[in-house]
Structure formats: structure tokens, C-alpha cells
Amino acid sequence: MKEKILITGATGTIGKSLVKQLQALNANFVAGSRDINKAKSILNISKDAWVKFDFTDKHTFERATENVDRVFVLGPPLTLNLEQVLIPFIDFLKHKGINRIVYLSAFGNENLGGNMAFHNIVESYLKESQLDFTILQPSFFAQNFKNYEYENLMERGITFNVAGNGKVGFVDSEDIAKVAAKVLTEEGHSGKTYQLTGPELLSYHDAANLLSEVLNKEIVYPNPTEEAYRGALRAGGAPDFIADYMIPVYGMIKNGTVGRLTNHVEEVLGEKPTDLKTVLNRDFV
Ligand SMILES: NC(=O)c1ccc[n+]([C@@H]2O[C@H](COP(=O)([O-])OP(=O)(O)OC[C@H]3O[C@@H](n4cnc5c(N)ncnc54)[C@H](OP(=O)(O)O)[C@@H]3O)[C@@H](O)[C@H]2O)c1
Numbered sequence: 257m258k259e260k261i262l263i264t265g266a267t268g269t270i271g272k273s274l275v276k277q278l279q280a281l282n283a284n285f286v287a288g289s290r291d292i293n294k295a296k297s298i299l300n301i302s303k304d305a306w307v308k309f310d311f312t313d314k315h316t317f318e319r320a321t322e323n324v325d326r327v328f329v330l331g332p333p334l335t336l337n338l339e340q341v342l343i344p345f346i347d348f349l350k351h352k353g354i355n356r357i358v359y360l361s362a363f364g365n366e367n368l369g370g371n372m373a374f375h376n377i378v379e380s381y382l383k384e385s386q387l388d389f390t391i392l393q394p395s396f397f398a399q400n401f402k403n404y405e406y407e408n409l410m411e412r413g414i415t416f417n418v419a420g421n422g423k424v425g426f427v428d429s430e431d432i433a434k435v436a437a438k439v440l441t442e443e444g445h446s447g448k449t450y451q452l453t454g455p456e457l458l459s460y461h462d463a464a465n466l467l468s469e470v471l472n473k474e475i476v477y478p479n480p481t482e483e484a485y486r487g488a489l490r491a492g493g494a495p496d497f498i499a500d501y502m503i504p505v506y507g508m509i510k511n512g513t514v515g516r517l518t519n520h521v522e523e524v525l526g527e528k529p530t531d532l533k534t535v536l537n538r539d540f541v
């Protein structure tokens with residue numbers, strides 16, 4: 257009998273791709289969602305493959321982990337102090353004797369402090385708990401342009417972030433999911449941390465040029481100050497915590513923290529990572 261995998265965050269950007277990868281490998285898995293009816297419309301898998309799961313509802317833990325041997329832990333984005341949401345579930349897994357955990361963290365996270373230090377706190381917790389972990393630290397997703405900036409691009413002709421003139425190796429979420437599927441189904445990845453980047457370092461000015469080509473319209477990166485960025489989010493009706501979250505995250509590009517490439521995608525997959533232009537062409541066709 258194949259080891260059974262629980263995928264948390266299964267309806268999200270990484271999770272959806274991971275489910276497809278695991279299906280292709282004919283793996284034994286269940287996909288977690290807070291709302292199974294909604295989930296069924298997002299991803300077409302057999303209804304038995306869905307299980308109700310909510311990090312903030314302990315009553316969902318037992319059923320979601322029935323006969324489960326391995327867990328992909330992905331915390332929701334835009335959550336300050338995310339460790340407070342995730343650690344009760346990690347404790348539950350440990351007490352139940354489910355030791356194999358693949359954790360979706362973030363490249364450069366060790367440079368974030370205060371209520372943004374959550375990935376680093378969870379990574380340390382996994383290591384100190386003597387769990388059989390693998391940590392994935394992806395760089396900025398190439399899919400952020402489609403997921404978070406669609407209106408900016410289509411209606412305003414801008415990509416709007418506080419990344420300064422820094423560079424980053426945008427990574428394809430499908431490559432991240434392929435790596436996750438491998439480390440969840442193969443042996444030999446225990447105790448490892450994989451830093452997942454794309455194949456090229458690009459600034460937001462470079463990304464704007466690529467977007468202009470792919471969308472066949474002029475896209476500009478205005479390179480706003482933090483004050484202008486905060487003001488624009490507020491004017492658009494976003495609550496202040498979004499800027500509190502985004503400014504330090506994009507600060508990692510601005511200050512060069514994530515301005516390097518690794519070969520870890522190729523090391524695990526045996527193939528080169530996908531470049532940004534290919535992802536944009538796929539996303540915006
Ligand atoms: N975007 C980037 O550039 C980037 C880079 C590096 C790392 N990351 C990390 O990637 C993660 C986000 O991944 P993503 O973009 O794939 O997420 P996403 O597309 O926003 O999806 C979030 C997922 O979280 C689930 N979820 C939300 N609240 C939940 C709860 N209380 N309990 C259980 N599940 C819950 C949602 O499922 P349901 O609604 O179905 O329950 C959904 O599947 C974050 O941890 C972020 O730090 C992002």
C-alpha cells in the first residue's frame with residue numbers, strides 16, 4: 257500500500273498543481289479544504305479525495321489525517337504571525353506519530369522579523385521537534401502577476417510593488433509543485449532545505465518589459481516609495497495590514513536579500529526551471 261499524503265492548501269496556487277502532479281504519479285492522497293463544495297468547483301478530483309481541513313479548527317484534524325503518513329503543510333498568505341495558526345497542527349501530527357512533513361516556506365524568510373518571522377519560527381520548530389521534515393523555500397512566484405496584479409496590468413498598465421531596483425529569480429509555481437510531489441513520494445529528501453528559484457535574476461523593470469511584450473501593451477513599473485505604496489493601497493480600500501505584510505516582503509527584493517539563483521529545482525527535478533516569459537505566456541493567453 258502506498259503511503260497516504262494529506263495536502264493542505266490544496267485549492268491554492270501551489271496546491272492545485274501539486275494535486276495534478278500527484279494524480280499523474282498515481283499517488284495515494286487526500287486534498288484538504290475548509291469548504292469542500294467550493295473546492296470541488298476549483299479542482300476536479302473524485303469526491304472521496306477531498307477532506308474538510310482547517311488549521312484553525314482542531315475538530316477537523318483527526319478525520320483529515322486518517323491513515324495519513326505524510327503531510328504537505330502550506331499556510332495561507334497575508335497572515336501575520338502565521339506560526340500561531342500552523343504550530344497547533346504540527347503538534348497534533350507529532351502526537352499522532354505522523355512525522356513526515358514537507359513545509360512550504362519562503363526564500364530569504366530568515367531576514368524577516370517581528371510578526372513576519374513566521375516561516376523561520378516554523379522551520380526552527382520542525383527542526384527542534386525532531387520531525388522528519390523537508391523544507392521548500394520558493395522565491396517569488398511568477399504567478400503573482402496573474403494572481404495579484406491582474407487589474408493593475410490590464411486596467412492601469414502598471415506592475416505596482418515596493419521592490420526598488422532589486423532583482424529576484426521568479427519561480428514557476430508548477431516547478432514548486434513538481435518538487436513538492438517528488439519529495440513527498442520519494443525517499444532521500446529528509447532533513448533537507450531546497451531553495452527554489454527560476455533561471456534568471458530580473459528586476460520589476462525587466463518584468464514590466466516582458467509583460468509589455470506578452471500582453472502587447474505598455475506596462476510600466478513606477479517604483480513607488482513605501483509611503484506612496486501604502487497610500488495607494490489605502491486609497492484602494494485595502495486594510496493597513498496588507499502594506500505591513502507586503503513592504504517587508506518586497507523589501508527582500510529591494511535590499512538584495514533574494515537577489516541570487518540556486519540550482520535546487522534542477523537538482524531535484526533533473527530539468528531546468530521555467531523562465532518568467534514562458535509562465536506569463538501560459539498565464540495570459
Ligand atoms: N506568492 C509568493 O510569491 C510566495 C513566495 C514564497 C512563499 N510563499 C508562501 O506560499 C504560501 C501561499 O501559497 P499559495 O499562493 O499557493 O496560497 P493561495 O493560492 O493563496 O491559497 C491559500 C490556500 O490556503 C488555504 N487556507 C486558507 N486558510 C486556511 C485555513 N485556516 N486552514 C486551512 N487551509 C486554509 C486555502 O484553502 P481553502 O480556502 O480551500 O480552505 C487555499 O488553498 C504562503 O505561506 C506564502 O508565505 C508565497
